[in-house]
Amino acid sequence: MRLRLKAVLAGLGKSQSDLAREIGYSPATVAQLVNHGFWPKSLPQNEMKDRIRRALRAWAADEAVLDTIFEEWPEPRGNAARACPLTEAQKEDEQMLLQNESLTPEAREHFGLPRSPFVDDINCLEDVFVSSATRRQRAALMDCALNQGFMALVGESGSGKSTLREELEERIRKENRPVIIITPYVAEAEKGDRAGIYKPRQIAEAILNTLAPGDSIKQGAQARSRQVHEALRASRQAGLNNLLVIEEAHKLPKVTLRALKSYMELKDGLRRLLGVVLIGQTELDRLLSATAPDVREIVQRCERRVMPPLDDDLPAYLQHKFNRIGVQADQVFADGVYDAIRARLVAIPRGGSAADKFSVCHPLVVNNLVVRAINAAAAVAMPRVTADVIAGC
Incomplete structure (x- = not known):
């Protein structure tokens, strides 16, 4: 059980370590109280409460807020998974672990928000944020679809890869582009059977089920490959481009990567019959390493x-x-907030130095941080989210 005190500290731009120093208790004791609602049995509870209230008054906390700081603060809804599992930078008292968190009704009312800007937020093309950087990725995806290209889109979890894929599908539909998108489903692997994910046969089945849904799939590998070739050729002769899009491509076994090369080499005369887009997390970059001899040709x-x-x-x-x-x-953010967010979302790999720092300022991570900051600011009745609130979240 978290206490509302956690959000109040964030709203004041103070850490749990700051509070521990101010009231004269150990950081571990304060962490147990703030994060889990555990009061130390060996310490007088009323005395500890009085010290905490005095500290918050010294930091200019609103008196009305002091009456609520020991109430339960709702836990994050849904999966409380890390928004950025690669982040290992440490703040003073804890690792930077950003959890999914819902905007509270109190925060929505306080800031006059009709709904969360980050939940069910993309329902049409106009909802998609387009930057100068993602504009290049969008153009590359469409070029791959229209000209039977082969590309890999790599990014951290929450960086917007799937949104670009969904936007590509929507643009193809709205612009009446002659493209058929083929999307294999991720098959669950048996325990210990890594190759169970995206086996070559599953790729062939996805192509045939999309292009020739009424046909029975041949059992032999040679007959099935010929059947795939014929289906792709028939689609091309009908004036359509075929694009195979594989999500979670970092899970691809190398045998399937080698099979993709065979499919991409299928032609009707001089014209390639299939484009391929691989979408995956950073492990995909390692999978496609040019130093791996068994996949060098496709890489x-x-x-x-x-x-x-x-x-x-x-x-x-x-x-x-x-x-x-x-x-x-x-209306929601005070001056300096954007710089504070960027500074907050700089990470240093475990064992690395300042020279190794990298940005994790990706959409999902930003969304989670901003929601936490809005909740924290509303909890202490601040008119706007400040840089100090961001630093405390």
Whole structure:
């Protein structure tokens, strides 16, 4: 059970370590209280409460808020998974672990938000935020669809890869592009059977089920390959382009990568019959390493694109999100907040130095951080989210 005190500290821009020093208790004792509601049995509870209230008054906390700081604060809803599992930078008292968290009704009312700008937020093309960086990825995806290309779209979890894929499908539909998208389903692997995910046969079945849904699939590998070739040729002769899109491609076994090369070499005369887009997390970059001799031929043919962090596009991104719900971002954020978010989302790998730092300022991570900050600011009745609130979340 978390206490509301946690959000109040964030709203004041103070850490749990700051509180521990101010009231004269150990950081571990304060962490147990703030994060889990565990009062130390060996210490007088009333005395500890009085010390905490005095500390908060010294930090200019609102008196009305002091009456609520020891109440339960709702836990994050849904899966409380890390938004950015690669983040290992440590704050003073804990690792930077950003959890999915819902905007509270109190926060929505306090800031006049009709709904969350980050939940069910993409329902049409106009809802998709387009930056100068993602514009290049979008163009590459469409080029791959129209010209039977081969590319890999690589990015951290929550960086917007799937959104670009969904937007590609929507643009193809709205612009009446002559493209058929083939999407294999991720098959669950048996225990210990890594090759159970995206086996070559499953790729062939996906192609045939999309292009020739009424046909029975041949059992032999040679007959099935010929059947795939004929289906792709018939689709091409009908004036259509065929695009195979594989999500979670970092799970591809190498035997399937080698099979993809055979499919991509299928032609009708001089014209290729199939384009391929691989979409996956950063492990996909390692899978497609040019130093791996068993997949070198296919790697050399693959154009790799990496999803960049928002960074310079962060203000425009948040303004876009809030504009889509009819709210000006400046009503919610004080000066300096965008710089504070960027600074908060810089990570250093475990064992690394400052020279190894990297940005994790990706959409999902930003969304989670901003929601936590809005909840924290509302909990202490602040008129706007400040840089100190961001630093405390």
